[in-house]
Each structure stands twice: as C-alpha cells, then as structure tokens.
C-alpha cells in the first residue's frame with residue numbers, strides 16, 4: 001500500500017482534515033541472539049519494512065485505534081489508556097500510552113490513529129517492537145513530551161513486558177528507534193552504548209527466509225529461557241561475582257562451567273556466553289571486511305541456538321541446512337526469538353536466484369510449508385514521514 005492509499009483509508013474512516021504520518025521498522029538480527037536480556041552484545045539492523053501510523057488530534061478526549069491489517073477497533077477515553085483490552089493487538093499501542101501515563105503525563109487532546117504494517121507478523125522480524133516504537137514516537141511528537149529516543153525504546157520494552165507478558169530484552173525496540181540506513185547497530189545491552197557499523201557487503205546480500213511457521217514467541221518458552229539464564233547466574237555466583245551472564249568472559253566461564261549442576265541451565269549459559277563472544281568477533285570481522293569469518297560465526301550461532309539453547313525447531317533447522325548446501329552462501333542462521341520465524345543468510349549476489357529456488361523447493365518438500373524470501377534492505381529507525 002502506498003502512503004497516498006493509506007491516507008485515503010484514513011480519510012474514509014475518520015473524515016477529511018489534517019493528517020501526520022510516522023513509520024518505525026522491523027528488524028533482522030545479524031548475530032547476538034538471546035544475549036540482550038543477559039546484558040550482552042547484539043548486532044541487528046532495521047529493515048525497510050515496518051509499521052506505519054497516521055494520526056490526527058481531536059477535541060474528543062478519546063483515542064480511536066484502527067488498523068488496515070486487523071479487524072478489531074477500539075475507542076478509549078484518554079484517562080483509560082493504561083487498561084488492556086482482552087488479548088487484542090491494541091494492547092501494544094495502549095501499553096505504550098500507559099508508559100507515558102506512568103510518568104505522570106496526561107493527554108490534553110484525543111486522537112484518531114490508523115496503523116498499517118508491511119512487516120510480516122509472527123515472522124520474528126519484530127512487528128510488535130515496530131508497533132510499540134512507532135506509537136511512542138507518535139505520542140511523543142504529537143503531545144510534545146520531549147522524551148529521548150532511547151527512553152522511548154525502553155518504554156516500548158516495558159509495554160511488551162506489561163501488556164504482552166514477554167520479558168524481552170531491549171534489542172528490538174532499540175534498533176527500531178535508533179537504526180540507520182545501511183548500518184547495523186552494535187549494542188551493549190548492559191550500558192546501552194552503541195556503534196552504528198556500516199554494512200558494506202561487496203557483492204553479497206542479506207537474505208531473509210521466512211519459514212512460514214509462525215514463531216511462537218509465547219511468553220512461555222521465551223520467559224523460560226530468561227529464567228534459566230537467571231538460574232545460571234545464581235549457580236555461578238559462589239565462584240564469581242556476576243549479576244548477569246554478560247559479565248563473565250568465555251575463558252572464565254570455562255573455569256566454572258562444571259559447577260553449574262543442572263545440565264540444561266549449563267547449556268543455556270554456554271550458549272549465551274559463547275554468543276556474546278561470537279558477536280564481538282563478528283563485528284570485528286565485518287569491520288575488517290572478513291565476510292568469510294563473519295559467516296562462520298553466523299553458522300556457529302545457529303548451531304549453538306539449536307544444540308544448547310534449543311530455540312530452533314525442525315523448520316528453522318531445515319531452512320539452515322538447505323541453505324548451507326548452496327554455493328555462495330557465506331553464513332546462515334535463525335534470527336530473532338526462534339521457535340519458528342525467519343533465518344538470515346549472507347548470500348553472494350550471483351547465487352541468490354538459485355538459493356531461493358533450491359532452498360524453497362527442498363524446504364517445502366521436507367516440511368510441507370511454502371517459505372517466503374526477502375532480500376533485505378537496511379532502513380532507518382522510527383521517523384516522521386509527513
């Protein structure tokens with residue numbers, strides 16, 4: 001849908017008048033998975049697709065929510081913008097309004113909102129973070145609250161915790177708010193210090209393969225991993241004073257690894273600590289133009305997520321296995337929370353058509369699911385469009 005078409009939909013729904021438009025992107029994480037809530041490194045980039053939000057303020061003292069993707073609509077009084085509505089999609093934007101209210105901020109006007117997303121939902125490309133961040137940017141700008149970008153990302157994360165009940169890290173909201181075209185964000189999730197690293201891939205592209213097996217980032221499995229990491233920290237504490245797995249180096253971890261009695265917890269920790277090291281190494285490799293090394297680290301990341309962290313599953317593993325058979329694939333791994341969703345691969349340009357055809361055919365034959373492929377364009381973080 002073009003912006004003009006979206007404006008027409010807005011007018012159809014809410015009538016003629018002034019409209020402002022905003023956009024926040026989804027993301028693909030190149031490496032650094034399940035490290036963010038452990039205070040580790042991540043290396044995601046913002047995509048060119050995401051969530052759009054059109055807005056007009058009103059004198060009505062209610063906020064109306066509608067989406068071109070979902071049938072559910074709601075009208076909420078401004079003083080009730082911190083109350084969830086069932087299990088509806090509007091809880092994501094409402095969760096963000098609620099964060100502003102928690103700061104003691106009030107809404108002196110009402111608003112009409114229309115959302116539209118071109119990021120596939122449930123694909124693990126952070127449509128929910130894009131929705132939270134675009135809402136944060138819209139509210140901040142419209143009501144003139146003057147909150148900084150990083151804080152808006154944190155408010156989006158809180159909305160996810162409190163209204164979607166997923167104890168996620170900061171990665172998705174951060175990159176949706178702070179991403180930059182043709183750059184990946186090397187983020188320290190403990191301090192939130194970050195570097196924008198140019199992604200110059202001579203003759204190579206980032207290909208996203210959607211397993212079309214909806215990633216089931218239900219709070220259950222994800223929160224279980226978060227809890228296992230906390231258990232690992234506890235088990236290590238008598239031997240080394242840490243408050244998060246991000247504080248222990250790989251070398252030190254090897255010294256205490258066998259002190260973690262629970263075998264599952266030990267493997268979860270091994271993934272996290274090794275992944276943090278891989279992420280640092282991968283960023284160094286990319287900066288040095290060593291894509292081969294970057295690809296090896298991506299492959300290592302997937303294997304660790306499959307074997308130690310156990311968040312892949314048959315669809316993601318099949319997609320990766322089939323991808324690795326193709327000449328011209330430099331590295332391939334699952335991206336995002338896991339349990340379905342997408343893989344990310346670095347593929348030589350001349351091999352992309354063959355990759356899509358072969359991997360598509362073999363994946364479908366093995367899983368019975370028809371995959372989708374996108375050649376990723378790295379876009380900007382959340383912004384006002386008009």
Ligand code: GLA
Nearest residue numbers: 033034168169170171336337
């Ligand atoms: C989801 C969460 C992120 C992050 C990833 C895994 O996308 O929202 O915070 O933990 O999973 O790296």
